[in-house]
Structure formats: structure tokens, C-alpha cells
Amino acid sequence: MADNMKPIASYVFEMQDLNGWYGDRQVLKNISLLIPEQQITAIIGPSGCGKSTFIRCLNRINDLIRDFRISGRVLFKGQDIYDPAMDPVEIRLRVGMVFQKPNPFPKSIYDNVAYGPLIWGARKGPELDAAVEKSLKRTALWDEVKDILHQSALALSGGQQQRLCIARALAVEPEVLLLDEPCSALDPIATSRIEELLFELKKSYTIVVVTHNMQQAARVSDITGFFLLGELIEVGETKHIFTNPTDRRTEDYITGRFG
Amino acid sequence: MKFLSKDLRGILVRRYWADRIFRLCTVTMFLITLGTLAALLIDVFSDGVGRLSWAFLTSFPSRKPERAGILSALVGTVYLVILTAVIAFPVGVGAAIYLEEYARRGRMSRFIELNIANLAGVPSIIYGLLGLELFVRTMHLGQSLLAGALTMALLVLPLVIITSQEALRAVPPSIREASFALGASLWQTIWNQVLPLAFPGILTGAILAASRAIGEAAPLIIVGALTYIAFLPDSLIAPFTVMPIQIFNWVSRPQNGFYEAAAAAIIVLLALLFLMNVVSVYLRQKYQKRMSL
Numbered sequence: 208m209a210d211n212m213k214p215i216a217s218y219v220f221e222m223q224d225l226n227g228w229y230g231d232r233q234v235l236k237n238i239s240l241l242i243p244e245q246q247i248t249a250i251i252g253p254s255g256c257g258k259s260t261f262i263r264c265l266n267r268i269n270d271l272i273r274d275f276r277i278s279g280r281v282l283f284k285g286q287d288i289y290d291p292a293m294d295p296v297e298i299r300l301r302v303g304m305v306f307q308k309p310n311p312f313p314k315s316i317y318d319n320v321a322y323g324p325l326i327w328g329a330r331k332g333p334e335l336d337a338a339v340e341k342s343l344k345r346t347a348l349w350d351e352v353k354d355i356l357h358q359s360a361l362a363l364s365g366g367q368q369q370r371l372c373i374a375r376a377l378a379v380e381p382e383v384l385l386l387d388e389p390c391s392a393l394d395p396i397a398t399s400r401i402e403e404l405l406f407e408l409k410k411s412y413t414i415v416v417v418t419h420n421m422q423q424a425a426r427v428s429d430i431t432g433f434f435l436l437g438e439l440i441e442v443g444e445t446k447h448i449f450t451n452p453t454d455r456r457t458e459d460y461i462t463g464r465f466g
Numbered sequence: 467m468k469f470l471s472k473d474l475r476g477i478l479v480r481r482y483w484a485d486r487i488f489r490l491c492t493v494t495m496f497l498i499t500l501g502t503l504a505a506l507l508i509d510v511f512s513d514g515v516g517r518l519s520w521a522f523l524t525s526f527p528s529r530k531p532e533r534a535g536i537l538s539a540l541v542g543t544v545y546l547v548i549l550t551a552v553i554a555f556p557v558g559v560g561a562a563i564y565l566e567e568y569a570r571r572g573r574m575s576r577f578i579e580l581n582i583a584n585l586a587g588v589p590s591i592i593y594g595l596l597g598l599e600l601f602v603r604t605m606h607l608g609q610s611l612l613a614g615a616l617t618m619a620l621l622v623l624p625l626v627i628i629t630s631q632e633a634l635r636a637v638p639p640s641i642r643e644a645s646f647a648l649g650a651s652l653w654q655t656i657w658n659q660v661l662p663l664a665f666p667g668i669l670t671g672a673i674l675a676a677s678r679a680i681g682e683a684a685p686l687i688i689v690g691a692l693t694y695i696a697f698l699p700d701s702l703i704a705p706f707t708v709m710p711i712q713i714f715n716w717v718s719r720p721q722n723g724f725y726e727a728a729a730a731a732i733i734v735l736l737a738l739l740f741l742m743n744v745v746s747v748y749l750r751q752k753y754q755k756r757m758s759l
Contacts (some may be wrong), residue, residue: 266647268643268647271642271643273571296649296651297649299646299647299648299649300648303648306643306644306647310638310640310641311644312641312644312645313641313663322650322658323649326648326649326650326651327649379649
């Protein structure tokens with residue numbers, strides 16, 4: 208179990224000795240980490256350190272990659288999500304995800320947000336309309352798109368597309384939101400809007416965000432974990448990690464000596 | 467600076483010459499293609515255009531060249547192509563979806579895919595022999611439209627599978643991930659996201675396959691399509707003929723009049739192909755526009 212973390216109300220995820228391989232190449236090494244509820248946990252580290260692979264284990268989206276395998280346990284609210292009895296589809300309903308590049312469906316804005324509820328059995332009608340509106344309002348996109356709901360999502364700007372993707376993920380009311388470098392394809396203004404949004408969402412969701420922008424981690428997160436070459440080097444309160452890291456490698460990274 | 471030597475001009479001049487020569491080569495290749503096609507079209511049109519008339523389209527074949535028409539072959543071709551598409555499209559697209567989305571990657575699936583690619587190159591007459599044995603004799607379908615269409619479906623199946631697989635493969639993985647991340651099942655992802663995006667590509671493959679089916683004569687001759695028919699097929703098991711067979715038949719007659727009729731039939735066949743391609747381009751663009759706007 209991860210140490211150096213002061214007790215916080217409760218934990219949503221608990222990783223125990225998580226190892227991950229692509230074929231023969233080990234990309235995650237003995238990761239043990241707790242992810243606290245209704246906090247923003249940031250995962251930082253240089254490219255190729257395994258942080259994306261790590262976050263993709265939390266909703267089993269890595270299952271889609273042939274020849275990827277893991278060992279160890281990932282407990283989500285006490286249940287092992289890699290237990291053969293667990294249905295990955297149910298996990299993905301409860302653990303939403305936003306990807307590095309905005310990936311709206313080539314459909315209308317409305318259809319993008321409505322897709323999740325529809326595949327989970329919602330019917331078209333005023334109730335669905337209200338759910339779509341609610342999700343778009345939560346991501347502060349509603350005022351910008353309320354008159355063009357039935358136009359293609361691809362006509363939106365990159366930042367708007369990414370907020371749409373967040374709205375789409377929220378529409379199925381997950382308990383956790385995973386964001387894999389959500390701002391790496393966005394300009395600074397769009398980035399700051401997403402960051403504001405994360406603050407707002409923190410009130411009702413547990414958020415895990417992978418980023419290689421250290422300032423972003425420092426700005427938005429409560430907890431920061433530093434990954435290097437597939438290992439979790441250090442994890443702790445963001446304040447602590449950025450001002451007084453324990454490990455020499457963390458210090459080297461955040462002071463810009465490598466990475 | 468080293469590169470700005472006094473020979474700079476010379477280097478540039480040589481480079482521009484190389485450019486011009488390459489351009490000339492490609493233009494020549496293009497003109498050879500265009501010229502051949504033009505020659506073919508001009509030859510066919512000059513021979514056959516005089517013979518084209520409403521009566522030609524609506525008459526049955528005849529022993530007298532000036533009264534011979536193409537009705538039974540035209541109708542036979544249209545029926546055959548539609549029937550072939552109805553059989554080959556769902557089977558081919560279904561197989562492609564299985565191979566692309568469900569089958570486990572491995573030596574076995576690679577081996578199967580290699581064999582499908584191979585089958586696309588098997589001479590059509592072999593399919594005719596298979597159709598004769600399987601559909602005409604074993605399944606007792608006789609020398610019928612249905613037996614012909616089934617044979618043609620076998621013939622175009624590899625083409626439909628390969629083009630559909632390519633269309634499915636071209637759907638960006640990010641779209642699948644987005645769907646799965648919302649908790650969609652594989653089936654929901656395929657049906658709602660992957661297939662609509664792959665559809666224009668699949669459609670192109672289907673039209674290509676149908677175009678191939680329109681031009682084939684050999685396997686149908688083996689399966690037993692007739693060369694002279696004075697009635698229209700009225701059921702799936704009716705005997706039939708198709709345009710390439712009619713053309714082949716007319717070309718091999720000694721009378722000049724039949725030669726003209728063959729040229730006219732070729733024009734009709736080309737027009738039919740042209741029409742199909744126009745429809746496919748139209749459908750594809752309409753669909754792609756919906757996807758991207």
C-alpha cells in the first residue's frame with residue numbers, strides 16, 4: 208500500500224503491486240497507489256514513463272490493446288476490477304474517460320452527449336434533452352452551443368471539442384473521471400478553461416489527470432504522483448511534491464533537469 | 467557559404483531539367499491510358515451508335531441481325547447483379563466485420579486473410595466450375611438465375627471482404643475508444659460508430675464488386691446461362707442470359723449486322739457501368755458530407 212500520504216476521508220482506487228506489459232516489455236513496475244475521493248490526483252512524468260498506460264488500467268480500456276497484460280490488483284471501491292467476474296463495460300460506466308486528442312464522434316453535438324445515455328437504455332425525449340443540457344452546462348459549453356446542438360461536433364474548436372468530450376463522459380454520470388493529457392492538443396486559453404472546469408467538477412467527482420505539464424499539475428491537483436520508467440517514484444500532496452520532494456529524481460524532474 | 471558555390475545555377479538547371487523529364491514521363495503514361503480508352507470508345511461508338519434505338523433495347527434476340535435486340539440480356543444482367551449484390555453484400559460485410567472486429571489476431575487469421583486475397587485472383591472460370599458442381603448439380607438449382615447469382619456472389623465475395631476490411635480498418639481507433647470508454651459494448655460500438663464511418667468505403671467495394679459481376683461471362687457460360695433467350699426470367703430458377711454472353715455470341719457470328727449489334731450492346735453495358743459508378747459516387751459523397759459537416 209502506498210505510504211507518505213496523510214489519511215484522507217476515503218479512497219476510490221487502490222492499486223496493489225500493479226505491473227503491466229506490452230508483449231515482453233514491462234511498462235508498469237510494482238505500482239501501489241491510493242486515489243482519494245473527490246480530489247484531483249495528477250500523474251506526472253516524462254514521455255514514455257507509463258503514466259498513460261497506468262491511467263488506462265483504471266477503466267480497463269487497455270483491454271482493447273492486444274498483447275497488453277497486467278498483474279497485481281486494481282481495487283475500485285473495494286472491488287478488484289480485473290476480477291474475471293467483473294464486467295469491463297460496467298467499470299467504464301462508473302469510470303469515465305477523456306482522451307489526449309479530442310475525439311468527438313462525427314455526429315451532431317447533441318448526439319455526442321446523448322450517445323452514452325442512449326446505449327444505457329435512455330429514450331429519446333424531453334428527459335434525454337434535459338440530461339444533455341445538464342452535461343453541457345456542467346462543462347460550461349451550453350451557452351456556446353445551445354443554438355447549434357444539431358450541427359456537427361467537428362465544427363467546434365479544439366477546446367470546445369474537448370469540453371464536449373468531457374460533457375459526453377459526464378452524461379452517463381460516472382463516479383470517477385479519468386483524463387489522459389486532456390490539454391496537450393489545446394492552446395493556453397482553452398487549457399485554462401479546462402483547468403477551471405476540473406476545479407468545478409472536483410466538487411462532485413473524483414478526478415485523475417495525466418499530464419506532462421508540471422505547472423498544470425501544480426495548479427489543479429491535490430495529490431501528485433511522479434512516474435519514471437514505469438515506476439511510481441513518489442506520491443504525495445501536490446504542495447509537498449513541488450516544494451519539498453523526498454526523492455532526488457522527483458526534484459530533478461520538477462526543477463527541469465531532465466524530462 | 468559552402469552551398470552557395472558558383473555552380474549553384476548549374477545545379478538548379480539540372481534539377482529543373484530532371485523535373486521536366488519526370489513530368490514528361492508521367493504525362494506520356496497518362497496519354498497512353500487515355501488514348502487507349504479513347505480509341506476503344508470511338509471504335510465502339512462508330513460501329514454501334516447507329517444501331518442504338520428504343521427497339522434495340524426492347525427487342526429479344528433474333529436470327530436476323532437488323533431485328534436483334536438486347537432486352538433479355540439487359541434484364542438478365544440487371545437481375546443477376548441485384549441478386550448477386552443481395553447475396554454477396556451481407557455475407558461479405560459480415561465476414562469482414564468478424565475478421566476485423568471479433569477474430570483473434572494470430573497466425574490463423576493471417577493465413578485466412580492471405581487466402582481471401584488469393585481467392586480474389588482465382589480465374590473466374592474456376593468459380594464457374596464450382597458453381598456448376600455445387601449449385602447446378604448438388605443443390606439442383608439447374609441452369610438458373612439463382613445458380614448464376616450464387617456463383618457470381620462467390621466470385622465477388624473476396625473483393626467485398628477485402629474492401630470492407632480496409633474500410634473498417636480505416637476508422638480511427640480514437641472513435642472506438644471514445645465509444646468503449648462510455649461503456650458501449652463491442653456490438654454497440656460497431657453498429658453506432660464504426661459501421662457508419664466505414665460505410666462509404668464498404669459501398670465503394672460493393673460497387674466495384676458489382677461492376678466486376680456485370681462484365682463476367684465465363685463462369686456464367688459454365689453454369690449454363692443460355693445464349694439465345696426470347697423471354698424474360700420470371701423467377702429465381704428461370705433460365706437467363708447476360709449482356710457479355712450476348713455480346714460474345716454476336717461477335718462470333720459472321721454477319722456484319724451482328725457485329726454492329728454487339729457494338730451497340732457494349733455501349734449499353736458501358737452506360738450501365740457508368741450509371742452505377744455515378745450512383746456510388748453520389749451516395750458516397752452524400753454520406754461523407756453527413757459524416758463531416
